Amino acid sequence: xxxxxxxxxxxxxxxxxxxxxxxxxxxxxxxxxxxxxxxxxxxxxxxxxxxxxxxxxxxxxxxxxxxxxxxxxxxxxxxxxxxxxxxxxxxxxxxxxxxxxxxxxxxxxxxxxxxxxxxxxxxxxxxxxxxxxxxxxxxxxxxxxxxxxxxxxxxxxxxxxxxxxxxxxxxxxxxxxxxxxxxxxxxxxxxxxxxxxxxxxxxxxxxxxxxxxxxxxxxxxxxxxxxxxxxxxxxxxxxxxxxxxxxxxxxxxxxxxxxxxxxxxxxxxxxxxxxxxxxxxx
Amino acid sequence: xxxxxxxxxxxxxxxxxxxxxxxxxxxxxxxxxxxxxxxxxxxxxxxxxxxxxxxxxxxxxxxxxxxxxxxxxxxxxxxxxxxxxxxxxxxxxxxxxxxxxxxxxxxxxxxxxxxxxxxxxxxxxxxxxxxxxxxxxxxxxxxxxxxxxxxxxxxxxxxxxxxxxxxxxxxxxxxxxxxxxxxxxxxxxxxxxxxxxxxxxxxxxxxxxxxxxxxxxxxxxxxxxxxxxxxxxxxxxxxxxxxxxxxxxxxxxxxxxxxxxxxxxxxxxxxxxxxxxxxxxxxxxxxxxxxxxxxxxxxxxxxxxxxxxxxxxxxxxxxxxxxxxxxxxxxxxxxxxxxxxxxxxxxxxxxxxxxxx
Ligand SMILES: Nc1ncnc2c1ncn2[C@@H]1O[C@H](COP(=O)(O)OP(=O)(O)OP(=O)(O)O)[C@@H](O)[C@H]1O
Ligand SMILES: [Mg+2]
Numbered sequence: 001x002x003x004x005x006x007x008x009x010x011x012x013x014x015x016x017x018x019x020x021x022x023x024x025x026x027x028x029x030x031x032x033x034x035x036x037x038x039x040x041x042x043x044x045x046x047x048x049x050x051x052x053x054x055x056x057x058x059x060x061x062x063x064x065x066x067x068x069x070x071x072x073x074x075x076x077x078x079x080x081x082x083x084x085x086x087x088x089x090x091x092x093x094x095x096x097x098x099x100x101x102x103x104x105x106x107x108x109x110x111x112x113x114x115x116x117x118x119x120x121x122x123x124x125x126x127x128x129x130x131x132x133x134x135x136x137x138x139x140x141x142x143x144x145x146x147x148x149x150x151x152x153x154x155x156x157x158x159x160x161x162x163x164x165x166x167x168x169x170x171x172x173x174x175x176x177x178x179x180x181x182x183x184x185x186x187x188x189x190x191x192x193x194x195x196x197x198x199x200x201x202x203x204x205x206x207x208x209x210x211x212x213x214x215x216x217x218x219x220x221x222x223x224x225x226x227x228x229x230x231x232x233x234x235x236x237x238x239x240x241x242x243x244x245x246x247x248x249x250x251x252x253x254x255x256x257x258x259x260x261x262x263x264x265x266x267x268x269x270x271x272x273x274x275x276x277x278x279x280x281x282x
Numbered sequence: 283x284x285x286x287x288x289x290x291x292x293x294x295x296x297x298x299x300x301x302x303x304x305x306x307x308x309x310x311x312x313x314x315x316x317x318x319x320x321x322x323x324x325x326x327x328x329x330x331x332x333x334x335x336x337x338x339x340x341x342x343x344x345x346x347x348x349x350x351x352x353x354x355x356x357x358x359x360x361x362x363x364x365x366x367x368x369x370x371x372x373x374x375x376x377x378x379x380x381x382x383x384x385x386x387x388x389x390x391x392x393x394x395x396x397x398x399x400x401x402x403x404x405x406x407x408x409x410x411x412x413x414x415x416x417x418x419x420x421x422x423x424x425x426x427x428x429x430x431x432x433x434x435x436x437x438x439x440x441x442x443x444x445x446x447x448x449x450x451x452x453x454x455x456x457x458x459x460x461x462x463x464x465x466x467x468x469x470x471x472x473x474x475x476x477x478x479x480x481x482x483x484x485x486x487x488x489x490x491x492x493x494x495x496x497x498x499x500x501x502x503x504x505x506x507x508x509x510x511x512x513x514x515x516x517x518x519x520x521x522x523x524x525x526x527x528x529x530x531x532x533x534x535x536x537x538x539x540x541x542x543x544x545x546x547x548x549x550x551x552x553x554x555x556x557x558x559x560x561x562x563x564x565x566x567x568x569x570x571x572x573x574x575x576x577x578x579x580x581x582x583x584x585x586x587x588x589x590x591x592x593x594x595x596x597x598x599x600x601x602x603x604x605x606x607x608x609x610x611x612x613x614x615x616x617x618x619x620x621x622x623x624x625x626x627x628x629x630x631x632x633x634x635x636x637x638x639x
Binding site: 055100101103113117129133135136138144145146148152155191 | 468471472475476477479480482483485486487489490491492493494495496497498499504508550614
């Protein structure tokens with residue numbers, strides 16, 4: 001497949017099974033360079049689980065994840081799962097590849113969390129500064145003895161720049177958790193950007209935002225995409241936002257992909273209307 | 283700006299403390315009660331801060347401190363006993379197997395290194411455990427170490443259950459003060475570096491820390507080893523202070539005492555730990571001493587005052603602190619010039635606000 005070279009992210013037959021619960025079932029998809037792709041679906045459809053598989057939080061039961069053409073996660077049903085496995089995929093991978101989330105972040109995949117996970121006892125500034133740590137070349141001795149002062153200074157400048165970009169520079173010395181919800185979400189995005197990703201995963205970035213903030217968010221996502229040459233994969237429930245920003249959309253329902261395509265195709269897809277959009281209009 | 287001022291303030295304070303210590307060394311009897319409190323205060327400050335690095339700043343609930351102090355103390359003693367004195371110290375073990383001796387400063391460094399090496403080894407399996415399990419495992423480790431060092435088969439190295447003595451010790455307050463101050467300064471520098479921030483991130487949210495690229499296993503192990511390094515140095519200082527060392531004294535009680543100090547001072551506050559250490563030893567060794575001796579007023583004997591009553595009162599005070607001031611003295615704040623100024627300004631504002639009403 002020559003086309004796969006353009007894929008920033010590709011999932012093949014990803015199945016994630018917790019005991020008897022199949023949270024994601026045989027999900028294959030791809031995100032191309034420079035795209036904004038959305039993942040939608042009703043509550044409990046398995047969207048966050050898919051993110052957790054990509055970022056190394058969970059080891060999938062079966063399937064493979066490629067990042068820039070290289071496998072970063074790979075597994076087949078083993079041990080207890082050999083018997084319990086309920087996925088459809090006939091494809092059996094014979095290799096196990098699992099990496100801790102920090103390794104995957106280092107490769108250039110950053111994420112935000114659906115239920116905000118900021119560092120509670122730290123300021124807004126420190127929250128972003130921490131995400132610079134993985135690109136630092138200092139060891140604990142040189143850091144203790146302040147031999148990395150130049151690097152530190154550069155990191156602080158970069159942090160301030162990011163905070164300005166997301167409009168939080170005025171709050172930089174506030175405790176992260178003292179911010180209103182919408183700003184906390186922006187802070188999470190700034191923190192993710194500080195790891196210098198090429199692929200950004202956003203898990204419901206508009207949740208808890210008011211209509212005005214949601215509207216601003218659309219412009220903001222486009223802005224950071226252009227500025228940092230990102231590829232963006234976003235989970236979102238606000239349909240207006242999804243339809244406005246996405247190039248393509250995947251729809252999950254009970255762990256299965258029931259549709260994929262452009263926003264217009266999705267809006268007119270009968271499966272989607274039945275499973276998801278229809279339900280919302282009740 | 284404020285940072286620079288804070289640093290200058292801290293340095294001035296430190297210089298003043300050095301002068302004070304030098305004066306005290308001249309005017310106070312070296313074995314008096316005040317000196318005991320101050321020397322113990324210095325030594326345990328270091329141990330408490332090292333425990334805080336782990337429990338307060340990295341969020342790892344570990345109870346191995348006494349074990350690492352023991353390792354440090356023994357390492358120091360074993361390596362620094364003068365060769366000429368070994369025959370008399372190791373009288374039951376033909377003078378022991380170590381037949382050289384290194385200077386005291388090298389002994390202190392080795393105490394830290396050996397302690398850290400043990401931490402590195404047990405860190406592999408133990409640090410995968412979560413909260414309570416980690417506490418149990420490290421506590422178990424400390425108890426095993428205590429038994430291990432008393433084991434007769436290791437006698438030629440550890441002198442079995444007999445004590446080690448005749449190694450170099452100190453007499454002045456200046457010595458433990460300077461060593462503890464240097465070590466605590468290094469810990470503070472670490473905490474405020476990018477690695478310290480990573481530790482705090484792990485404490486606040488492991489999942490988010492990992493997602494931000496912080497290698498959990500690596501950083502936890504590092505915090506564990508560094509904490510143990512300084513606990514080892516603290517153990518060596520304690521050995522020096524006592525002039526003899528015996529493994530059986532390093533019971534888990536010791537760890538609980540240090541944990542108590544850390545909690546009283548505030549998890550995540552270095553200055554809190556230091557302050558709490560001095561208060562703790564001043565109260566337990568000095569201010570509450572009178573409770574232990576029967577007191578007669580005329581013919582009437584004051585009730586309750588007798589040997590051991592001090593411990594009762596002390597425990598009640600501790601319980602009250604833990605019940606009603608769970609944040610400890612300092613919470614997770616530090617004493618600094620800017621902090622004091624803020625407090626002062628707030629007081630003044632309140633005062634002027636009251637006047638206007
Ligand atoms: N660690 C886990 N252990 C067991 N079951 C899990 C686990 N994580 C997720 N699940 C289950 O997987 C299913 C999918 O959950 P997931 O959080 O991925 O849904 P979602 O699409 O993100 O939903 P929402 O829109 O509510 O965020 C749910 O049934 C959930 O209970
Ligand atoms: Mg979700």
